[in-house]
Amino acid sequence: MNARERLETTCSRAWPPLVEEPLGEWCLRWADGFTGRANSALAVGDPGRPVGDALRAACDFAHDRGIAPMVQVVRDSPNEHAIATAGWVPATGHGAGHEVAVLTAPLGNRHFPVEVPPPGGRFPVRVPDEPVPGWWELVLRPGEDSPAARQVLAGGKIGYGIAEVDGRTAGVVRAALVDDWLHVGRLEVAPAFRRRGLASALMGAVGAWGAEHGADRAVLQVAEGNSGALALYAGLGYAPHHRYRYWVPAPGSCEDSTS
Incomplete structure (x- = not known):
């Protein structure tokens, strides 16, 4: 993993879901629908199989637990490009904002x-x-x-x-x-x-x-559209580290293969 992906893994550990399952270096997460971070597949690193197969596994995991399939992935990363190629689309309907800035500051x-x-x-x-x-x-x-x-x-x-x-x-x-x-x-x-x-x-x-x-370092995640929060954190010395986005399957493309 690169530095952006390692930091995403750190942030995920700070926001633990109720259920998580490894998929290679990816992580499948469930928390009964509370927040996107705890109810999506964290697509960082190598899933250990073709990305299309990994996305089908993410769909099955979500369907089995009654949540909508979604992945969280570093923006402009190879994984994001592969997810887009597989036919998934940005989760623009995600209520908290589908694109998120990750900011860091020294303590x-x-x-x-x-x-x-x-x-x-x-x-x-x-x-x-x-x-x-x-x-x-x-x-x-x-x-x-x-x-x-x-x-x-x-x-x-x-x-x-x-x-x-x-x-x-x-x-x-x-x-x-x-x-x-x-x-x-x-x-x-x-x-x-x-x-x-x-x-x-x-x-x-x-x-x-x-x-x-x-x-010795602080990190936070804030939706790109939250201009007030971004201004506050910039004034406290936070600087952009990277961004991530949520992606969802195109309509009709993520059927439950286990049913």
Whole structure:
């Protein structure tokens, strides 16, 4: 695998599905429909068979578990070209956005401070090792709360960043440790507390937490269409690493061969 594909594997480990099966170096994933990352085939590296056969195996895996077949693949990679040649199409209907930017930043630089805001400061932020009810209330978006979602979000070594203002949950973020990487996701600030610098305070807090636990680099994944988030992360020192896209079979081209 190249550096882009290795980082995709790292990110996948930070966002663990409920079921995963290897397909050569590819990985088939299922999490009862919660997020595309946990319910798609990660098409990086060599699947150990022709790509057309690998895509048929991905279709069967998805059909057997009641989800729509989909693959996640590094943009402009040989695997993506092979998937397009096999007749699959970009998943433009994917609700969260079918093209995603992967951004990275070193921890501890001037843009991404490791100092936690002081307890008596304007935005006290803490990073407990266990999720609290207020964290779940904000990190789970409408219609997402399910046992599968909670298992994915709590899988691995996680820092549960939370900011509370006047007894209310004002913002949350999820930070997962994988080797020397800190994977940051699910940054959410309640509408009443936006545009006050709280997102940056949350990012600084989980950056400190990650550095304290041995991480020296941070990575996050954000939809290309999310201009506000892209601007925020650029201001914190994140730089583009690569992009990935979701692909789906053309209509009628992915029948369940096991039925």
